[in-house]
Amino acid sequence: MPANERLPALVRAAQAEGSLTVNLRADLVAPELERAFEDQYGIDLQIVNPGTARITRxxxxxxxxxxxxxxxxxxxxxxxxDTIYAESHVITHLPRFLRESALDPSLTTEFSAETFQYPFLVAWNTQRVAAAEAPRRFEDLLNPRWANRLVMVQNYEMWYKALFDRLTGDGMSVEEFERVFRHIAADSNVTSSSNPASAFLASGQYTAGININLNSITRIDGAPIAFEPVVGAVPLLPNGIGLARDAHHPAAALLFAHWYLTDGVPILQEEQFIQQSPNETRLDGAPVVRPELDDLDSARLQEWREAYDALLRGGDEVLPAYVRGGTP
Structure with missing residues (x-):
């Protein structure tokens, strides 16, 4: 079908289906997305978000x-x-026109197109931490004054991998990385997500958070929480959309994905400080880092998940075997 006829035909088919359900991580702007899509196409859109990425998965x-x-x-x-959902046959291949419609086609894969990124960083309560005592490096958090005053969030294995890739790439040895993060984890309490961690920080129950999602901080108006100067680099974990293999509303799914990657972008960018564009390379002047995904499949992803879980509970194997053994 000629390109100039594809979208009008897709709109007609989607409107005939009449509705669709999408599972989005962009919960901050979900009402705006629903309203804009429905106003533009007259198709009923239901956005669901069961909770954390692990609960959703x-x-x-x-x-x-x-x-x-x-x-x-x-x-x-x-x-x-690109691993779990694709290998479990939950999502299907993105059609070429959809990949090409993205603002940056280089940020698409066979199964997903990037939409936004979550920044994760160290944050602290400014009423309990003087400016002169604020950490500048992860090694600063080994000081005894931080003992049992830290909080870490579980299920953030890709934050852990992104930092490993960056810090060891900058010259830190694997042994030193393991030593530093074992110490930090031993001094940390663990929460299920960034939202309770930020609430604990704001209340002063904990003094500093090690891997807090920035959007959870900015949701608490007037919270005495700071994250600048940024400690090290900022891991950015990219999100992307995919099409369900057995979609109940396949035309509407295609239309929404096209819209979300084009007309929906300005709505996401209204929250750009919180939900970074995939093109962003810095956050308020601080360098950002994305986890290396080229070497990742479901088995290695599971290794990182188990390693991070072991780190939080004080286990033995806090890095994947292929990392400790130096296997590329």
């Missing part, structure tokens, strides 16, 4: 095993889209 994989995936479009971390 568990729910969708359970639906897939039952043969009843609810969502027509799925958005999650790119490293999960």
């Amino acid at each position: 568990q729910q969708i994989l359970q639906e897939a095993r039952a043969g009843k995936v609810r969502s027509d479009v799925i958005e999650s971390y790119v490293h999960e889209m």
